[in-house]
Amino acid sequence: MKAHKIAVIAGDGIGKEVMPEGLRCIDAAARKHGIAIQWDEFDWSCDYYLKHGTMMPADWKAQIGNHDAIFFGAVGDPARVPDHVSLWGSLLKFRREFDQYVNLRPARLMPGVKSPLVGREPGDIDFFIVRENTEGEYSSIGGKMFAGTEREFVVQESIFTRIGVDRVIRFAYQLAQRRDKKHLTSATKSNGISISMPYWDERFAAIGEEFPDVRTDKFHIDILTANFVRRPDYFDVVVASNLFGDILSDLGPACTGTIAIAPSANLNPERRFPSLFEPVHGSAPDIYGQQIANPIGQIWAGSMMLDHLGYPQAAADVLRAIETVLAEGPHTPDLGGKAKTGDLGKAIAEVI
Amino acid sequence: MKAHKIAVIAGDGIGKEVMPEGLRCIDAAARKHGIAIQWDEFDWSCDYYLKHGTMMPADWKAQIGNHDAIFFGAVGDPARVPDHVSLWGSLLKFRREFDQYVNLRPARLMPGVKSPLVGREPGDIDFFIVRENTEGEYSSIGGKMFAGTEREFVVQESIFTRIGVDRVIRFAYQLAQRRDKKHLTSATKSNGISISMPYWDERFAAIGEEFPDVRTDKFHIDILTANFVRRPDYFDVVVASNLFGDILSDLGPACTGTIAIAPSANLNPERRFPSLFEPVHGSAPDIYGQQIANPIGQIWAGSMMLDHLGYPQAAADVLRAIETVLAEGPHTPDLGGKAKTGDLGKAIAEVI
Ligand SMILES: CC(C)[C@H](C(=O)O)[C@@H](O)C(=O)O
Ligand SMILES: CC(C)[C@H](C(=O)O)[C@@H](O)C(=O)O
Numbered sequence: 001m002k003a004h005k006i007a008v009i010a011g012d013g014i015g016k017e018v019m020p021e022g023l024r025c026i027d028a029a030a031r032k033h034g035i036a037i038q039w040d041e042f043d044w045s046c047d048y049y050l051k052h053g054t055m056m057p058a059d060w061k062a063q064i065g066n067h068d069a070i071f072f073g074a075v076g077d078p079a080r081v082p083d084h085v086s087l088w089g090s091l092l093k094f095r096r097e098f099d100q101y102v103n104l105r106p107a108r109l110m111p112g113v114k115s116p117l118v119g120r121e122p123g124d125i126d127f128f129i130v131r132e133n134t135e136g137e138y139s140s141i142g143g144k145m146f147a148g149t150e151r152e153f154v155v156q157e158s159i160f161t162r163i164g165v166d167r168v169i170r171f172a173y174q175l176a177q178r179r180d181k182k183h184l185t186s187a188t189k190s191n192g193i194s195i196s197m198p199y200w201d202e203r204f205a206a207i208g209e210e211f212p213d214v215r216t217d218k219f220h221i222d223i224l225t226a227n228f229v230r231r232p233d234y235f236d237v238v239v240a241s242n243l244f245g246d247i248l249s250d251l252g253p254a255c256t257g258t259i260a261i262a263p264s265a266n267l268n269p270e271r272r273f274p275s276l277f278e279p280v281h282g283s284a285p286d287i288y289g290q291q292i293a294n295p296i297g298q299i300w301a302g303s304m305m306l307d308h309l310g311y312p313q314a315a316a317d318v319l320r321a322i323e324t325v326l327a328e329g330p331h332t333p334d335l336g337g338k339a340k341t342g343d344l345g346k347a348i349a350e351v352i
Numbered sequence: 353m354k355a356h357k358i359a360v361i362a363g364d365g366i367g368k369e370v371m372p373e374g375l376r377c378i379d380a381a382a383r384k385h386g387i388a389i390q391w392d393e394f395d396w397s398c399d400y401y402l403k404h405g406t407m408m409p410a411d412w413k414a415q416i417g418n419h420d421a422i423f424f425g426a427v428g429d430p431a432r433v434p435d436h437v438s439l440w441g442s443l444l445k446f447r448r449e450f451d452q453y454v455n456l457r458p459a460r461l462m463p464g465v466k467s468p469l470v471g472r473e474p475g476d477i478d479f480f481i482v483r484e485n486t487e488g489e490y491s492s493i494g495g496k497m498f499a500g501t502e503r504e505f506v507v508q509e510s511i512f513t514r515i516g517v518d519r520v521i522r523f524a525y526q527l528a529q530r531r532d533k534k535h536l537t538s539a540t541k542s543n544g545i546s547i548s549m550p551y552w553d554e555r556f557a558a559i560g561e562e563f564p565d566v567r568t569d570k571f572h573i574d575i576l577t578a579n580f581v582r583r584p585d586y587f588d589v590v591v592a593s594n595l596f597g598d599i600l601s602d603l604g605p606a607c608t609g610t611i612a613i614a615p616s617a618n619l620n621p622e623r624r625f626p627s628l629f630e631p632v633h634g635s636a637p638d639i640y641g642q643q644i645a646n647p648i649g650q651i652w653a654g655s656m657m658l659d660h661l662g663y664p665q666a667a668a669d670v671l672r673a674i675e676t677v678l679a680e681g682p683h684t685p686d687l688g689g690k691a692k693t694g695d696l697g698k699a700i701a702e703v704i
Contacts (some may be wrong), residue, residue, distance in 0.1 A: 083543045084550070092544070116581050118470050142509075142547040152514035156548035157494070162504035191435045192444070192598060195494040196508035198436070222598045225577055226606035229468050246544060246574045247599065254578035 003036035004309055007064040007274065008071050011090070012046045013283030014293035014341075015073025021295035021345025022071060025318060026302040028349040033314040035306075040067065046077040046086050055089030061097065069305050070094065070276040073298065074283035088140075091278070095133050098273035100266035101164065102171050103131035103245060104304070105280065107232070107252030107262070112326035113335065115257045117229065125256050127235040130172040131245020133266055135164045136196070138242045160196045160241070165203045171269060172239035173211040179236055186218040187240035187248060200241060224248070228255050253280060260294050260334045261322075263301035265308065275308055277301040291340040294332040296322055299348055321351035355388035356661055359416040359626065360423050363397045363442070365635030366645035366693075367425025373647035373697025374423060377670060378654040380701040385666040387658075392419065398429035398438050407441030413449065421657050422446065422628040425650065426635035440492075443630070447485050450625035452618035453516065454523050455483035455597060456656070457632065459584070459604030459614070464678035465687065467609045469581065477608050479587040482524040483597020485618055487516045488548070490594045512548045512593070517555045523621060524591035525563040531588060538570040539592035539600060552593060576600070580607050605632060612646050612686045613674075615653035617660065627660055629653040643692040646684040648674055651700055673703035 010019035023039060030037050042064070044056045055075070057063070064070060075090045076083055094100065109115055109125040139159040146152045169186075176184040186204045190197035201218065208216055219227060221244050227234065228248065232255050240248055253262035259280065266276040279297025287293060300322055307315035325347045331337025332344055339347075362371035375391060382389050394416065396408045407427070409415070416422060427442045428435055446452065461467055461477040491511040498504045521538075528536040538556045542549035553570065560568055571579060573596050579586065580600065584607050592600055605614035611632065618628040631649025639645060652674055659667035677699045683689025684696055691699075 084546065087543055088546070114470075116470055117468055118466075138544050138546075140546040144547070144551070150515065153516075154512050154547050154551045156510045156512070156545060158508045158510070160506050160508070163502065164505075189595070189598075191439055192490050193508060193595070194436060194440070194490075194492045195496070195506050199496070199506045221595075222602035225599055225603040226611055229581060229603065229606045230611075243541070243545070243573075246541075247577055250574035251577040251581065251603075254581045259578055259582075 003038040004068045005038050005040060005066070006069050006071050006305075007067040008039050008041045009044055010041070010073040011044070011075040011283060012077045012086070013074060013285040013288040014281075015075065015283050017288065017291060017293050017341050018279065018295040018298040019071075019073045021341060022298035022302045024345050025299045025321070025349045025352060026306065028352040029306060029314040029318050032317065032352060033311060035311055035314060044090060045075060046081040049081050049086065049089070055086060064274065067274045068309060070274050071302065071305060072276050072278040074279065074281065076283045077285050079285065092138070094276050095266050098268055098276070099134065100268045100273070100276055101132065101134045101168055102267040102269060103133040103249070104265040104267060105129045105131065105249040105252070105262060107249070107256050108258065109256040110258055110261075110326050111323055112328070112331075113257045113261075115255065117232065117255055120232070125232045127232075127252070128175060128237050129245055129249040129252055130168065130175060130237060130239045131249055132164065132168040132240070132242045134242070135159050135161060136242035158196050160199055162203070165200060166207055169204055169207045169239055170210070172237055173207060173214055176214045176237040177211055181236040182213060183215045183236035185224075185235055185238045186216065187221050187224050187238060187244040188218050189221045189244075191220060204239070221247070225251055228252060232256070249280065261296035261300060263297055263304055265301070265304040267308065277305040277308070291342060292333050293341050294334050295341050295345050296326070296348075299345070317352055321348045324351045355390040356420045357390050357392060357418070358421050358423050358657070359419040360391050360393045361396050362393070362425040363427040363635060364399070364429045364438070365426060365637040365640040366633075367427065367635050369640065369643060369645050369693045370631065370647040370650040371423075371425045373693060373700075374650035374654045376697050377651045377673070377701045377704060378658065380704040381658060381666040381670050384669065384704060385663060387663055387666060396442060397427060398433040401433050401438065401441070407438060416626065419626045420661060422626050423654065423657060424628050424630040426631065426633065428635045429637050431637065444490070446628050447618050450620055450628070451486065452620050452625070452628055453484065453486045453520055454619040454621060455485040455601070456617040456619060457481045457483065457601040457604070457614060459601070459608050460610065461608040462610055462613075462678050463675055464680070464683075465609045467607065469584065469607055472584070477584045479584075479604070480527060480589050481597055481601040481604055482520065482527060482589060482591045483601055484516065484520040484592070484594045486594070487511050487513060488594035510548050512551055514555070517552060518559055521556055521559045521591055522562070524589055525559060525566055528566045528589040529563055533588040534565055535567045535588035537576075537587055537590045538568065539573050539576050539590060539596040540570050541573045541596075543572055556591070573599070577603055580604060584608070601632065613648035613652060615649055615656055617653070617656040619660065629657040629660070643694060644685050645693050646686050647693050647697050648678070648700075651697070669704055673700045676703045
């Protein structure tokens with residue numbers, strides 16, 4: 001059997017602490033299920049930047065473009081490298097240049113995790129956010145005029161292409177169609193944002209004709225965030241633009257108390273390019289070095305990677321092991337325990 | 353004493369049910385404090401649109417431009433008039449053309465209201481959102497190209513002017529400076545939105561030099577929404593762009609359980625034009641006619657109007673009466689009671 005080649009980029013800060021636990025647990029699942037994985041590590045990070053002046057070598061695409069996936073920790077070290085340099089030179093570059101146009105993020109109430117919401121139990125909240133990941137509000141075009149004068153202004157352009165909008169919405173419909181509830185919610189703001197959001201609504205309705213069995217609704221982003229708090233059990237799959245998806249995929253996990261442990265899959269569904277799997281949390285340089293970071297986001301991201309590689313059983317095993325350890329401990333400080341990053345990784349690997 | 357001339361626009365749906373209670377309560381406070389108010393009613397609404405083809409007469413500015421304030425219910429009746437027609441022909445037009453560049457919205461945990469968040473008590477949450485209200489993501493410029501083809505795309509432009517950004521940020525600093533905590537938080541997304549949000553950050557820092565006694569911080573909008581849920585007691589004043597402020601000012605009240613009763617002040621601080629006071633909730637045509645709408649948003653908006661007119665004592669009286677009725681009842685169905693819209697209005701007016 002040919003081994004799956006995975007590019008491993010631990011990155012900065014706690015990325016370097018949680019990654020070894022991710023590798024440990026995915027290795028455990030791979031052994032159990034007879035999956036061959038070859039990990040190729042790359043030290044692309046802010047340290048790399050400070051040595052070489054770029055976040056990655058010029059031939060980065062050649063180096064990892066043929067890998068089966070990228071297993072990513074976190075980048076960023078704002079005290080030494082501005083965020084726009086580290087993020088646009090790495091994570092956001094992968095998303096854009098590897099056309100990872102779907103960012104898939106679960107919001108799921110897990111056993112042993114306290115939701116900040118009154119009266120919610122595991123099982124109550126279990127939905128996915130499908131975020132557009134390459135264009136929209138993150139299009140990075142625009143500029144400044146009359147700099148330094150009273151008339152100074154900046155323009156930021158949001159670009160929504162038909163191809164870009166249709167394909168992410170279609171992905172979301174397909175995902176909803178495979179689930180029990182078959183319920184897809186669209187995030188909009190067509191009452192205030194007058195061109196792009198009515199266009200989004202129009203395409204959402206048009207693609208919907210291909211999926212008559214999926215129940216749909218749409219909410220303006222303002223009231224949608226309110227509804228995440230008021231009735232998170234209502235949602236099944238939520239599709240959103242780049243910015244709205246960014247917001248909802250922090251808020252959703254916040255409502256389930258899992259923001260420190262949520263994963264994120266950056267998918268190129270056609271597999272022309274490698275997809276990237278990362279925890280939602282950042283590099284948190286302030287807590288780096290103490291081994292107190294919770295590695296579950298990284299491990300859960302690894303579970304999504306196994307699923308993407310075609311091993312749903314192995315993926316489910318990892319998720320179940322995460323749930324067991326969340327319910328029974330050990331717990332890192334963020335969950336009220338005293339265990340170290342490595343203790344959790346070991347415990348989860350053992351359950352697997 | 354010259355009477356304050358207030359333009360009253362009840363609008364559509366439950367706007368027509370809650371407005372009479374707003375008038376009743378503000379009248380009660382005005383009587384008590386010897387304030388003379390002249391209410392001038394205008395029937396500008398979707399009904400008006402269906403008769404005349406516009407939401408307002410051509411000379412609307414002349415008719416109300418010299419009033420001291422606008423007391424506004426809610427507009428919108430999407431089954432009969434598209435939202436972009438009703439909103440851009442009325443509410444959003446006032447904000448823009450009367451240069452109501454500050455949208456001020458409280459998030460406050462009130463007695464008798466259940467917060468959906470675990471373990472939060474009245475007094476724990478009490479902050480203001482200062483939203484830019486005239487430009488930014490709501491600038492309505494852009495367009496579509498290659499319509500109907502595979503290459504189709506739309507562009508939506510966000511415009512941030514130095515004047516527009518500086519003045520709303522300065523207002524927020526001034527508000528924070530007057531409060532006990534003197535703590536101002538800025539909502540940004542400069543790590544993903546590459547031109548407008550770094551500019552926002554730059555102006556936030558520049559204006560800050562005028563206010564050395566105000567403590568500041570900034571959060572990216574994604575984690576900021578998460579923090580509204582995780583530690584809402586942390587905030588004092590939050591300043592945000594048009595879109596981010598829109599989101600935060602639904603989410604904040606959702607976290608305090610008060611989304612149905614929160615008010616919104618659309619201010620032209622220089623008083624060159626009338627300011628507008630409205631409940632945050634919309635016209636909710638689906639529940640119109642049953643007298644079950646909660647009128648507190650309208651009454652609370654009236655309290656903010658009294659404050660703006662120079663009567664902080666009267667404003668405080670109205671707010672105290674709202675708190676008394678929230679704590680002791682009667683309650684409308686949204687608060688778990690059986691009282692009618694008018695019962696709450698009467699009860700609050702009596703306490704005043
Ligand atoms: C109705 C809509 C256009 C409006 C807005 O987005 O400003 C509303 O949500 C608000 O917050 O007042
Ligand atoms: C770091 C930042 C640019 C990024 C984003 O906004 O996409 C992050 O918040 C995320 O959600 O992955």
